[in-house]
Amino acid sequence: TLRRFFGMLSSKTELSGYNLDTLARFCGSASYQSFSYEFGLLKDLIEPEFNEILNEIGNLTSYTLNSIFRRSLTPFAKTIARKAVNINLDSFLSSEFTVFPLIAPGGYGKSLALSHWIRDHLSAKADPNSFLFCQASMLSRLLVPGKHSTKQLNLNLADSQNLIQQFPFNFEENKRHLVLVIDGMDEPENDTRGILQMASFIRNAAAQFHTKGFLKIVLAVREVTWNKFLMPEFM
Numbered sequence: 001t002l003r004r005f006f007g008m009l010s011s012k013t014e015l016s017g018y019n020l021d022t023l024a025r026f027c028g029s030a031s032y033q034s035f036s037y038e039f040g041l042l043k044d045l046i047e048p049e050f051n052e053i054l055n056e057i058g059n060l061t062s063y064t065l066n067s068i069f070r071r072s073l074t075p076f077a078k079t080i081a082r083k084a085v086n087i088n089l090d091s092f093l094s095s096e097f098t099v100f101p102l103i104a105p106g107g108y109g110k111s112l113a114l115s116h117w118i119r120d121h122l123s124a125k126a127d128p129n130s131f132l133f134c135q136a137s138m139l140s141r142l143l144v145p146g147k148h149s150t151k152q153l154n155l156n157l158a159d160s161q162n163l164i165q166q167f168p169f170n171f172e173e174n175k176r177h178l179v180l181v182i183d184g185m186d187e188p189e190n191d192t193r194g195i196l197q198m199a200s201f202i203r204n205a206a207a208q209f210h211t212k213g214f215l216k217i218v219l220a221v222r223e224v225t226w227n228k229f230l231m232p233e234f235m
Contacts, residue, residue, distance in 0.1 A: 030160070081116035128171075133183070168214050202219065203233060
């Protein structure tokens, strides 16, 4: 089997999934697919599956945008983009930093401001970045496999096949950014555990992937929630 695997023995058939998984486990991985993701192998086989994940990202982002549009008291087309916010967020994308907290009092219009910024990027044909825009409540479900309806959109950092781990293998040459935009960080304000779970995820993701530079995390949060729960976690 090893001689066939390394091409030292000709064979008319491919190695079975069982043989590949067995070899991967000898190398310390859970499966051959995990081994491939961890070491960036079989990129030609990963790309088609990853395109499906990108479609799921787009669907979730569209769902979040449409939800914000429906909740707005004023038609979105009549709302005004916050130019200063857009400038700061664009500067953040080209900076060395991984996390950008958009902190403002309730009623400031953080959700609408983020919607304008994301829409501008999505409508720019030359923009290479991938935006995953979702509510904090949705993100908390994405962190737990089986708790959400998406097929492959996995953000669990403990899983070697999670989205953030896969992203640089698929776009290493293009140097694209995966921009995770989390809205409503203050929604579970009466749920301290939920807020701290979000903070832990953001902190751990930033620590693990800061040096690679492709991950950018934007979170919208009220001042009171930031001061009470999140600032102690990040500062």
